Amino acid sequence: MTDTKPAFDERLRQSASETEALLASVLSDAALPDEIARPAHLMAAMRHGSLNGGKRLRPFLLRESAVLLGGSSDAALRVGVALECLHCYSLIHDDLPAMDDDDLRRGQPTVHRAFDEATAILAGDSLLTYAFDIIAAPETTLADRLKTELVLALARAAGPGGMAGGQALDLAAEKSAPDEAGIVTLQAMKTGALLRFACEAGAIVAGSPPADRERLRLFGQKIGLAYQLADDLLDLTSDASTLGKAAGKDAARGKGTLVGLHGRDWAEKRLEVLTNEAIGLLAPYREKALILQEAARFIASRDN
């Protein structure tokens, strides 16, 4: 097991670099066929909100899932870039004054700070729209049947019954605290849905039979839950050390978390259980699954 970590680190780094390069290329100012013109200001805002480094975890999960099941790495990279556009749209809109009202992201001014609020809304809208463009475009060399499945799965993961709905629940949670079931639903939608999609999409790219697709989907669901628990623990510990208070930013905003409900010990144990369950799900793929299994460990133990 310990041997896999350096290989994992290298592949994550390599994937982030390739994702960043393709993102930069598709977000150039040059209009595509059927487009009229791409306003330079808008494209600059889209690049500002997406070409900001980061681990590119979702494209990595998507590609590794595809490769695990024998899918095309190049096609998976393009679908991963589409997913990253969609993820970045959600960050731009979440940061808006009417939402979380954040001035900084990764140490840089948020899009509405670096540009203006209207441009940030439109840059988010455009990245969301463009995600579907990238999947459907001829350069994504997948059968139309798989493209249709990807569009549908992405729209369901991102739409009112997925990520966007999760953000709506999250805003409502600041006013009336949800119970445990409410917290689980909120988190499954807001952060879980796209992570689940990332893994499931790998199986779609590979044209895998339903059993594999379901297995990757479950894996994505488990690591989505683990991701959020790790996030909540991180929020607790980093704020506790830097601000000297017991509860972090989310708790201060009145948002309930499972860590807040059940305590740190419970959460750490639950995180371990989820990680082991995720790893176990991929056991049938034997050593081919080592990288994705390492990804599950990485998600549980990440420190930022």
Add this chain to the structure above:
Amino acid sequence: MTDTKPAFDERLRQSASETEALLASVLSDAALPDEIARPAHLMAAMRHGSLNGGKRLRPFLLRESAVLLGGSSDAALRVGVALECLHCYSLIHDDLPAMDDDDLRRGQPTVHRAFDEATAILAGDSLLTYAFDIIAAPETTLADRLKTELVLALARAAGPGGMAGGQALDLAAEKSAPDEAGIVTLQAMKTGALLRFACEAGAIVAGSPPADRERLRLFGQKIGLAYQLADDLLDLTSDASTLGKAAGKDAARGKGTLVGLHGRDWAEKRLEVLTNEAIGLLAPYREKALILQEAARFIASRDN
């Protein structure tokens, strides 16, 4: 020619009623497969921003174009509903305080007034996302090849090189007035792209050969230009009569229009030329094209 108007009126009315009914049905609170849950508050905001009557011109053009070329009326209705979701998202976001800051639309409070700004942003995001869901969903009984083409064409019409880009140019135009070429590009993107898509999408739904698709696309382009000219004339005349001033809302905001540049007489003549060109484009389809040709006349002469 005069005989077509009653048939046209009846079909437009019938189409609006069927579009409204299907919109209401797809925007219900019940989650779809792969969705986690649909927050009631968010769905209510999506319905508020879309189930507000209206002529449903874009779905009508899409369906009539499809039927003209032998396509499925039912599939065209579903794609038309997807297009209307996307159109309504753009209205919700355009109305936001950071954009045009409008309190009323069709005499009703805009979504951010009836709900709040965050909910309006998310309702727009959700309607945009859901447009692609509807196209890709199994209930839309079209070949995957056609669905892929529809997703791509819609994303290009709506994205940074289309409608969203046009709105970015429009906001910029309030600060520095564009020249004639700039106005034409802005309008082709902001309002023209979706009208062009409506007609072209009909040909895609029908699985038509490239020549028909190109013809419908050109028809859509012409009526898109005509629509905007009629809009600018309407802005001029309605404000002139009600406010007693020569220029209307857009001119007051500093937005240049072709009517402002060339005057009313020029615009009225140009509108007639565009309408006749649009009608002429459909001449090869003989009497099958009568309804769509009447639609071109309707667009040029509408009074609201």
